[in-house]
Amino acid sequence: MFGLFKSKPLLDEGTTQWLYDAFAWALANFDQDLFYHQTRLVAPIDEHFPDRSDNPQELAQKILARMQSYAHMQNWPLQLAQLPPEGVQITTPRFEVIGKARGESARIKLHDDATHLSVFFDAAKTQSPDVLIVNLAQGLGYYLAQSAGSKPPGGDEYSAHAADLLAIFMGFGLFYANNAFSVCKGSCGGCGSSVQAFGMLTEDESTYAYALFCTLKDIPAKDAERHLKSTVRPFFKMALKEIKSNTEELARLQAI
Numbered sequence: 001m002f003g004l005f006k007s008k009p010l011l012d013e014g015t016t017q018w019l020y021d022a023f024a025w026a027l028a029n030f031d032q033d034l035f036y037h038q039t040r041l042v043a044p045i046d047e048h049f050p051d052r053s054d055n056p057q058e059l060a061q062k063i064l065a066r067m068q069s070y071a072h073m074q075n076w077p078l079q080l081a082q083l084p085p086e087g088v089q090i091t092t093p094r095f096e097v098i099g100k101a102r103g104e105s106a107r108i109k110l111h112d113d114a115t116h117l118s119v120f121f122d123a124a125k126t127q128s129p130d131v132l133i134v135n136l137a138q139g140l141g142y143y144l145a146q147s148a149g150s151k152p153p154g155g156d157e158y159s160a161h162a163a164d165l166l167a168i169f170m171g172f173g174l175f176y177a178n179n180a181f182s183v184c185k186g187s188c189g190g191c192g193s194s195v196q197a198f199g200m201l202t203e204d205e206s207t208y209a210y211a212l213f214c215t216l217k218d219i220p221a222k223d224a225e226r227h228l229k230s231t232v233r234p235f236f237k238m239a240l241k242e243i244k245s246n247t248e249e250l251a252r253l254q255a256i
Helices: 013-029 032-038 056-070 129-146 155-179 203-216 221-225 233-245 247-254
Strands: 078-082 095-098 107-110 117-121 181-185 193-197
Touching: 013 032, 013 155, 013 203, 013 247, 056 078, 056 129, 056 155, 078 129, 117 129, 129 155, 155 203, 203 221, 203 233, 203 247, 221 233, 233 247
Parallel strands: 078 117
Antiparallel strands: 095 107, 181 193
């Protein structure tokens, strides 16, 4: 009888379980101590992104360097590159991580005479600074995922999802929750508006993962919501409540 009054889960069971499993994978592979004690919640404020430049390419490169520092990937030889035209194949140089993947002691060895790893962005779709940050965070997550000692939950089929999850794990979840979908006015030559999806995680999934990040980091709700767009806040609040009630999964993650 009392089951009639139970709240319906926010996401389907399989999706929620994947998010918990993916966080467990991230904690096990990418330094849980670094996550708990040195990872910050990055926000769309001047304090976190003070760089300025009249050259868009130069500004984007500065933002990428700052994001590498926040992600503790400062030693990765990453370089900004314009996304090639559709149909042009992108090849990633082989690389290996010597020791830990993140932190001041991380070392990245490139093969095939490569000098850097490219983080691609589409200048035509990243006029918004927030969307640019999501775009670059996906690149950071992609390379970090490739360096893991084990495949993400679900295997290679979920590698792109794992890249998004790692971007949130590294502190960029606020940008994901706010920009999982971007509405572009007049983007198709006067046809009104269009909705552009960024990343593999949906808005609800990104927001849930952001709520999980904030719960594990013990970030006060008022701080987590300060820069969250109003349309996302109700789901975020419900996600916090649901996550905190899932004591078994939280205990599993905190024990890693």
